[in-house]
Amino acid sequence: MTTLSLPSYIDPAHTGPWGMFLEQLDRVAPHLGPLAEWLDTLRHPKRCLVVDVPVRMDDGRIRHFEGFRVQHNLSRGPGKGGVRFHPDVTLSEVMALSAWMTVKNAAVNLPFGGAKGGVRVDPKTLSTPELERLTRRYTSEIGTLIGPDRDIPAPDVNTNEQIMAWMMDTYSINQGSTQTGVVTGKPVSMGGSLGRRDATGRGCFVVAREALKRLGRPLTGARVAIQGFGNVGNAAARIFHDAGAKIVAIQDVAGTLHHPGGIDPHALLRFLDGDPRRLTAYPEAGVIDNADFWSTDCEILLPAALEHQITADNAPRIRAKLIVEGANGPTTPQAEDILDAAGCTVLPDVLANAGGVTVSYFEWVQNASSFFWTEKDIHDRLDRILSEAFQAIWELAAARRVNLRTATYIMACSRVLQARAQRGLYP
Structure with a gap:
């Protein structure tokens, strides 16, 4: 009998990060009341894209890398989430990361859904020109999904301002006009926000x-x-x-x-x-x-x-x-x-590290308005949003007698599922 070898990005047993997210959903389900009817919405990512990223290396060889972009849920707004370059990236991991972005954005009440991306690569083994070619080809391959009002990538593990600059430039060239809002975490000189790096x-x-x-x-x-x-x-x-x-x-x-x-x-x-x-x-x-x-x-x-x-x-x-x-x-x-x-x-x-996506939201708003804030404005607004979100979650945890993760999931999932229920199902 021939045993079929499944692609490396398939995890049928849900034993990885995606399985961990599913268990977190199971734990919050009893606290959602009538909205629990819609919870399966969060157990199924809206869209998963797996792409081949061929790159010509400096020595003339062509290498192929696996790339991913997952949009977990868009009920509350365009997708938002980073892109990581790491040799251990899998679809299960990117699915989970996109789902945690859905929860995170809703927990601090940002008008975004959850998304995430990645390429299976060790960037330390690439030269700068090779890294640029990989970034640009990956951006072009996921270009059908991303956009300032559709899905906005940002930096994550092993990606940075330079990677975002290449992504923005590639997308803009393909669109025929400069689109600064397609990514966040860009250099300030290209429309990035003060205070984003920290x-x-x-x-x-x-x-x-x-x-x-x-x-x-x-x-x-x-x-x-x-x-x-x-x-x-x-x-x-x-x-x-x-x-x-x-x-x-x-x-x-x-x-x-x-x-x-x-x-x-x-x-x-x-x-x-x-x-x-x-x-x-x-x-x-x-x-x-x-x-x-x-x-x-x-x-x-x-x-x-x-x-x-x-x-x-x-x-x-x-x-x-x-x-x-x-x-x-x-x-x-x-x-x-x-x-x-x-x-x-x-x-x-989904609460503690929400500072990055909150300032990414500020950057997106500044790009849309072409009006930029001071670093003090950024710090003050970030402090206010996170402090208010923490206060609401702390009070909910005390009222429901649950820990802070469960309280965060109750608040976030309720917001997402209420939006899903109110939008209804397209026939």
């Missing part, structure tokens, strides 16, 4: 600050352990440090730094000089085993890397009393049960 990390800080107030814990002197020192992690580290917190551990691809007296993230960034592989050579902190990161003595743990990092295996070791999910999907449902039982408060990704 927005996700800043949003983590805002919701953590609000949670500490309700928990009666001080921010000044609070010990913080951060996993991931990319855009999100290093921005969060700098903002927490500047507010008086103490960064006691930082983990990244090269290893884990630890210093009970505190690590200055500004000094660490200067030392790294753009090369994260130098992390463990930093002379002002010690190096510990990666597994020991989870048992670091701290008040706040901030996972800002990839999904599925806090599991049933390491959750019992965590000593933090507040977890701030800077990454998407870092905590499995089983791990969260363990943390809940231990009295640890988890600020879910």
